[in-house]
Amino acid sequence: MTRIFYGVQGTGNGHITRARVMAKALKAAGFEVKFQFTGRPADKYFDMEIFGDYQVKSGLTFNTNKGQVSYLKTVLESQPITLIKDIRSLDLRGYDYVISDFEPVTAWAAKQQGIPVIGIGHQYAFQYQIPREGTDPMAEQVMRLFAPANIGVGLHWHHFGQPILPPIIETPDLPEQVKANKIVVYLPFEDSEAVIKHLSPFENFEFHVYSPQVVPSKYAHIVCKPLSRDGFQADVHDCAGIISNAGFELASEALQLGKKILVKPLHAQMEQISNAAAIKQLGYGKTMFDIDVQVIEDWLHDAHAVRINYPKVADILVQWLLDGKPAIDQAFVANVWKDVEVLAVN
Numbered sequence: 001m002t003r004i005f006y007g008v009q010g011t012g013n014g015h016i017t018r019a020r021v022m023a024k025a026l027k028a029a030g031f032e033v034k035f036q037f038t039g040r041p042a043d044k045y046f047d048m049e050i051f052g053d054y055q056v057k058s059g060l061t062f063n064t065n066k067g068q069v070s071y072l073k074t075v076l077e078s079q080p081i082t083l084i085k086d087i088r089s090l091d092l093r094g095y096d097y098v099i100s101d102f103e104p105v106t107a108w109a110a111k112q113q114g115i116p117v118i119g120i121g122h123q124y125a126f127q128y129q130i131p132r133e134g135t136d137p138m139a140e141q142v143m144r145l146f147a148p149a150n151i152g153v154g155l156h157w158h159h160f161g162q163p164i165l166p167p168i169i170e171t172p173d174l175p176e177q178v179k180a181n182k183i184v185v186y187l188p189f190e191d192s193e194a195v196i197k198h199l200s201p202f203e204n205f206e207f208h209v210y211s212p213q214v215v216p217s218k219y220a221h222i223v224c225k226p227l228s229r230d231g232f233q234a235d236v237h238d239c240a241g242i243i244s245n246a247g248f249e250l251a252s253e254a255l256q257l258g259k260k261i262l263v264k265p266l267h268a269q270m271e272q273i274s275n276a277a278a279i280k281q282l283g284y285g286k287t288m289f290d291i292d293v294q295v296i297e298d299w300l301h302d303a304h305a306v307r308i309n310y311p312k313v314a315d316i317l318v319q320w321l322l323d324g325k326p327a328i329d330q331a332f333v334a335n336v337w338k339d340v341e342v343l344a345v346n
Contacts, residue, residue, distance in 0.1 A: 010039040118151045
């Protein structure tokens with residue numbers, strides 16, 4: 001039986017959501033998988049049953065405040081001694097290879113021990129020519145060195161003519177009914193009180209605001225909710241649109257379900273700024289770089305959305321592993337993308 005050690009960046013929920021899909025597919029194929037998560041305290045993870053006896057390490061996380069990444073604070077608040085200790089103490093003997101979803105402890109431990117690393121995630125798409133904005137030498141170095149891999153399997157909403165695969169997401173049934181005025185809001189790195197204030201004028205809409213720390217809402221049309229996978233998925237399923245930061249996974253789910261999207265990327269975060277650029281270039285949604293009442297109002301009254309029928313990429317990757325990891329070349333990629341359709345919802 002093939003044994004895999006799977007490291008997941010736990011700073012945001014997108015990496016974990018992707019890992020849940022991969023965990024099901026790997027288990028169904030008979031792989032033995034051990035999961036490790038880093039980037040947040042152990043008591044801040046939720047709905048983790050699918051991962052079995054997983055382990056948690058400190059790892060690295062980016063410092064954010066009111067919607068902006070601070071690389072200086074990230075460095076100052078990092079714990080390099082703990083990080084080095086975690087890397088050196090991780091014993092990967094007996095594992096055939098490591099999968100890293102942009103998780104540094106696992107990736108660097110495997111590199112030191114000569115264990116092959118397969119990087120699977122959106123960040124690995126940045127080794128190719130894709131929409132790129134907000135970049136600088138530090139951001140490029142972070143992207144390259146944060147969680148290095150021998151094979152990088154990049155994921156994106158479009159291939160851009162590069163050897164990139166579609167997103168790894170659940171493929172739920174489309175909702176029978178959509179509530180035209182229901183909007184899901186997920187801006188975990190923003191000031192929740194400011195978010196509520198900016199949404200308050202739009203009384204004809206129903207906002208479901210999810211955040212790590214719930215702030216009471218005094219408005220009847222704004223409901224604040226704690227993070228919950230089941231609750232969040234239920235609200236996303238029948239909502240009309242989603243306002244979120246420009247993370248990759250939630251936008252992927254929105255596109256799969258045909259929800260209109262408005263993204264506000266984190267300032268100074270190259271990946272999210274590039275994601276916003278890609279969404280704008282592809283015509284898949286709207287963007288704003290600050291929480292802007294006028295932009296929100298225009299978007300709320302614009303019904304434009306697209307639905308994309310992405311394939312079951314987790315199953316494709318599991319078969320790729322079973323086949324011995326052949327080259328992900330243009331022929332392989334073309335076969336994966338050949339049936340993908342972009343459909344106008346309105």
